[in-house]
Amino acid sequence: xxxxxRDLEKALAGENPVLTAAFEVHALxxxxxxRELAEWRRISEAAPSLRRAWDSPDLLPRIRQALAGxxxxxxxxxxxxxxxxxxxxxxxxxxxxxxxxxxxLWVFRNSSGREPLTDHWRTTKAPLLTDQxxxxxxxxxxxxxxxxxxxxxxxxxxxxxxxxxxxANYKEKLVxxxxxxxxxxxSIEQNRGNTHLRRELLAVYQExxxxxxxxxxxxxx
Amino acid sequence: xxxxxxxxxxxRRRILVEARIALKAKELALTGTxxxxxxxxxxxxxxxxxxxxxxxIAMNLLGRHADAEDAVQEAFLRxxxxxxxxxxxxxxxxxxxxxxxxxxxDTLRRGKRRPESPLPEESxxxxxxxxxxxxxxxIEKALEHLDPRERTAFLLCEVEGFSHREAxxxxxxxxxxxxxxxxxxxxxxxKELASGGxxxxxxxx
Numbered sequence: 001x002x003x004x005x006r007d008l009e010k011a012l013a014g015e016n017p018v019l020t021a022a023f024e025v026h027a028l029x030x031x032x033x034x035r036e037l038a039e040w041r042r043i044s045e046a047a048p049s050l051r052r053a054w055d056s057p058d059l060l061p062r063i064r065q066a067l068a069g070x071x072x073x074x075x076x077x078x079x080x081x082x083x084x085x086x087x088x089x090x091x092x093x094x095x096x097x098x099x100x101x102x103x104x105l106w107v108f109r110n111s112s113g114r115e116p117l118t119d120h121w122r123t124t125k126a127p128l129l130t131d132q133x134x135x136x137x138x139x140x141x142x143x144x145x146x147x148x149x150x151x152x153x154x155x156x157x158x159x160x161x162x163x164x165x166x167x168a169n170y171k172e173k174l175v176x177x178x179x180x181x182x183x184x185x186x187s188i189e190q191n192r193g194n195t196h197l198r199r200e201l202l203a204v205y206q207e208x209x210x211x212x213x214x215x216x217x218x219x220x221x
Numbered sequence: 222x223x224x225x226x227x228x229x230x231x232x233r234r235r236i237l238v239e240a241r242i243a244l245k246a247k248e249l250a251l252t253g254t255x256x257x258x259x260x261x262x263x264x265x266x267x268x269x270x271x272x273x274x275x276x277x278i279a280m281n282l283l284g285r286h287a288d289a290e291d292a293v294q295e296a297f298l299r300x301x302x303x304x305x306x307x308x309x310x311x312x313x314x315x316x317x318x319x320x321x322x323x324x325x326x327d328t329l330r331r332g333k334r335r336p337e338s339p340l341p342e343e344s345x346x347x348x349x350x351x352x353x354x355x356x357x358x359x360i361e362k363a364l365e366h367l368d369p370r371e372r373t374a375f376l377l378c379e380v381e382g383f384s385h386r387e388a389x390x391x392x393x394x395x396x397x398x399x400x401x402x403x404x405x406x407x408x409x410x411x412k413e414l415a416s417g418g419x420x421x422x423x424x425x426x
Contacts, residue, residue: 013404039411039420046356047379052280052289053273059290060268063297067264070301186302190327 002026005033012040089150093209096144103137104202107195134192144205151212158219170215177208264297271314274381275321281364281376282325292328296321315390318383322373322391329369359419363410370394371409374402 003011003022010016011023027033152174159171184201188194275296279289299320364372370392377388378399389399414420 012408013400015400036411039415040407042356042420043360043407043410043414044379046360047375048382049357050281050360050376050380052277054276054286056276056286056290059272059276059293060265062290063268063294064264066294066298067301070298182302186299 089147093147096147100140100144103140148209155212155215173211180204279325292324295324318391359414363413367406371402371406375406378403
């Protein structure tokens with residue numbers, strides 16, 4: 001295989017080792033390509049010198065302290081969560097879902113910019129997602145989350161001690177959903193007005209609810 | 222079999238959510254250390270294994286030791302929050318670096334502009350010496366002109382030695398996209414350095 005000056009970009013990209021090798025041969029006799037290749041290599045050779053290392057003996061203790069504080073807060077939230085098994089849980093879940101969906105729809109219609117709801121909205125340039133709306137979403141989310149937690153507690157005995165592949169899949173999916181919820185909530189904490197994240201969180205909650213309901217059906221059958 | 226558990230609905234939002242979940246599941250499938258808690262050996266192991274590299278990446282993205290250490294601490298907190306609901310074996314490394322990079326982006330977005338990097342101490346240099354300092358400083362300066370993702374791809378692959386597969390996972394892009402980002406980064410760096418005369422001393426040497 002022969003290479004010429006036109007192969008410079010492809011050779012530097014390094015996707016085809018044969019082409020790169022052929023280009024290196026070409027570069028031996030071409031001053032311009034030889035210079036380009038040499039500069040390219042000098043960047044790669046110098047790059048590792050950008051690594052930085054310094055002693056920071058206080059960092060690990062700081063992280064430990066911060067994690068300990070986080071554990072205390074997380075524990076307080078967990079302890080405060082109700083752990084009762086009531087028959088009203090499914091109905092409450094559906095009601096909370098309805099409230100959340102309504103608020104979500106309202107937020108979506110306002111934030112999409114397609115159909116401003118009122119003239120007042122046009123003239124005042126009020127924020128798309130007001131603090132009041134955010135509080136409503138948060139309140140609805142808390143109720144919904146509590147309902148789902150109760151469903152989770154109902155499902156726990158079914159998952160514990162069962163080793164069938166189907167139940168293992170449910171268990172894995174629930175773990176993944178919980179991780180996604182935690183991650184989304186952390187992102188929302190950074191940006192409370194982000195409607196996209198909130199819609200995504202709602203979708204994950206709904207998926208978790210459906211999963212728990214399917215799981216309970218699976219266990220009964 | 223797991224696919225059968227997930228309901229299939231042809232909606233964009235659902236696809237996005239499931240893609241995110243699939244990504245998470247992939248991470249979970251990797252076995253490794255336990256998630257870190259305040260008293261766990263997993264925390265020490267994660268810190269000792271990856272803390273140095275995390276600090277280096279954060280330093281090169283943020284430009285200040287204090288900001289870099291804050292970013293690493295925040296990354297550990299986010300790892301903890303993400304792991305609070307489960308225990309068990311899971312590989313944290315790629316996830317930890319991804320979280321760190323996102324923390325650094327958040328810091329930069331909040332308006333903490335990357336300051337001029339202080340001259341490094343001899344003890345800070347790894348894989349290079351003060352002889353490389355002029356070119357190294359020129360690269361650092363030129364890096365500021367790059368798109369953040371290109372800059373991160375360069376730092377991950379060329380500076381820290383991650384493979385394109387790993388860098389792709391950290392940047393949440395494909396391996397090929399990581400390759401493309403690195404290529405663009407190096408091409409721009411090359412132009413910046415050439416126009417600034419950074420290559421001249423080497424040729425004279």
